[in-house]
Amino acid sequence: MDKYVLKYFNLIRTIIAILIGIFICILIIFIISKDPQDGLRYFLLGPFTSVSRLGNVIEMASPIILCGLAIAIPFQAEQFNVGAEGALFISAAVATGFGVSTAFPKIIHIPLILLVAGGVGAIWGFIPGILKAKWNTNELVVTLMMNYVALFLSLYIINFHFRDKKANFLVSYQLPKTAWFDQFIENTRIHYGVLLTVVLVILVYILLYKTKLGYEIRMTGLNINFAKYGGINTFKIIVLSQVIGGFIAGIAGISEVMGIHRRFNWQATPGYGWDGVTVAIIGRNHPILIAFASIFIAYIRVSGQVLNLLTDVPSEIVTIFESIIILLITAEAFLSQWKYKITVREAEKREVKVESAS
């Protein structure tokens, strides 16, 4: 028993964190709601109340997953950046501009737009990367500031150059149909961009754990002195990790535009980049775990929407839930005493075995 606890300690710890979060939220629901049973039901199972809501979970998870990947790659190289938000925004703006002003058959148009978006994101990642590698600037500060640059630069591009004057809102022209990710499940908006996300999760997993480049990224992150000593070009890796991250963040934004809105309709950044940081931390920078964490986050967000719509419980409850879980998961000391006790017990058991064997 103890052995399994140690082996799956991180998983168990996460589950316990979630259970504590649920427990506290149940408590709150019982205090504030006139009909706590309903509140509880929608809080836990809200997304299962209709196909379209279940679809919402997947639609929402997709960009969060991509941003999680975009953050995780530089995180693995120990580049603590928050640049996905800005990269996502500016890439979506530029690529939308490119999409509405060009005409190609679908099979060319879609990859071209994706490449433009990825390229812009890559450039957006290159800047903090090269600044860090060359002058050791703090990538957290640089990416944080660049998020604002991205926001206003993008709004300028969209509002002054690609604004659809016939629309009642500040939005870009609609993308031509050749640039749409089609939606393929009825009653939902699940689109081909979601499939692209699945492919990218697998590709990033392979990149990080199976390729030479992934090895270099991880070693640079685990111990940069060791990487240098072993002959890895850490300068290149620092820059490259940010560039690849930026590329994926670029895809994250434009994929949502192409699959759901079909035009650039954001006037503020959507926050996926921040969620990306969250899921990268919860998923410990592992692509597969990031996917699960993202689906989980999307699930409780949709629960929040359902709660808002159908009960007297405000949707903010899910924010509380999210916060509790993230707090517990990131708190290193949470349950560490318990783990220590089990470790001691296991070690002593092992010792007795050795003694009696000899």
Next chain:
Amino acid sequence: MGTILSLKDIVKVYPNGVIANKGVSLDIEDGVIHAIVGENGAGKTTLMKIVFGLEEAQEGEIYFKGKKIKIKNPYDAIKNGIGMVHQHFMLAPDLTVYENLLLGIEPKRGIFLNTKKAIEITKKVSNDYGLPVPYDKKIKDLPIGLRQRVEILKALIRNAELLILDEPTSVLTPQETEVLFNTLRNLKKAGKTIIFISHKLKEVLEIADKVTVMRDGKIVVTKNAEDLTEHEIAYLMVGREISFERIPPNNKEGEVILEAKNISFVNEDNIKVLKDVSLKLKSYEILGLCGVEGNGQTELVEILTGLRKASSGKIFLKDKEITNLLPREIREKKVSHIPEDRMKNGVAERATLEENIIVDRYYKNSFSGRLLLKEKEIENHTNELIKKFNIVTLSSKNPVSSLSGGNIQKVVVARELSSDPLIIIADQPTRGIDVGSEELVHNLLKDARDNGAGIFLVSADLDEILKLSTRILVIYNGEIVKEFTNYEGLTGKELGPYMLGLKKENEDG
């Protein structure tokens, strides 16, 4: 004589599952010098940390002067009269000697430090014990030996009756060690009890009255020092015979394979750390570089291996210049590097053994294709090395952090020696590892030498330098001050004055 300290059934398990003490019981007599010896990882330092309150034991009792006491932190220990001098000194380098000595127990006048009184106390204690110190100098301006003396005084000024010294001689030259031993003898006369942790057996027999040998978290034996010999202790520590003999030089005349010409280095603080260092390394030889730590050895090694750029000077490998090439370019020319600090440079702790082994070779055809790593080959290769170098681990997929210090060093050595090197730059190759692993590393270096490699051995351990080297260079303050051929019968005493900068080759005539 009574018993001052009595430990009963101490059990300590670290959070990573390592059992450091497996039910240790030990009595320390009042007024003796009691040495605790054992390989690294035998649990001696842990045991002492428990006595001093730096670690908490899971089980066991501590009796001090007949009374059962609980020691939760160093403050409890000091209150009870237990003092400890750590291997790495716990002093504030920018404060003066007396400020350090009285830190936390300062005599005050109002809210200010009563400087006069502080100096008075310092002088009195240092006179009482015959331990003169320059009380108004800053710690950072003192040599290591004096800093250690300040540490000892720090414990005495807090009325320590039991003084624990953790590997006190590991940072000292032979001359400084002599002075320390006199100090300890005087303290014994003054009625203090001293616990002396060491793995230098010669010293243990010279200074200690009682010797306790620990192995694998348990006490093997406690005996009077006069009833033991070096050989016996070594045998008890390791459980098998160990050789301390000097390894004779290889008689083959090698060619010069590495040459450094007038290397200088000025650091960030604009201090000239290396001054015109020149040296030649031949194949079939081990060139030892000895000196007190911090005299430019680290910088020299980093420059030779491409981790640091020299301010001036040139390096040649055979006839090719390799000055300021990148680490990989230098490694490609068959230069291996066992780094000074294995945890800082030598390994990535949280990475697996496999990932640590392949860092210099993962990109080669045997271990990867155009993009992908060849996992099977990497695993097989790592397992071969685990077997060949006798690395104790459950699996090649375990993180390096799960290994003991000696085994981590074996991982580093295995990687560096298995790349078929022409030149091996070995910086403190056996620091902090047990006698058994040390012997293994020494033999491996010897084998590499006999196969025609040239080895540049940098070590603060004089015994190691004397055991292995064909020639010895002494470095002081960034300069090579003397070259010795390692003739039969050369001892540390002859190297000491050069290491301390008291003598220089040209003054020697």
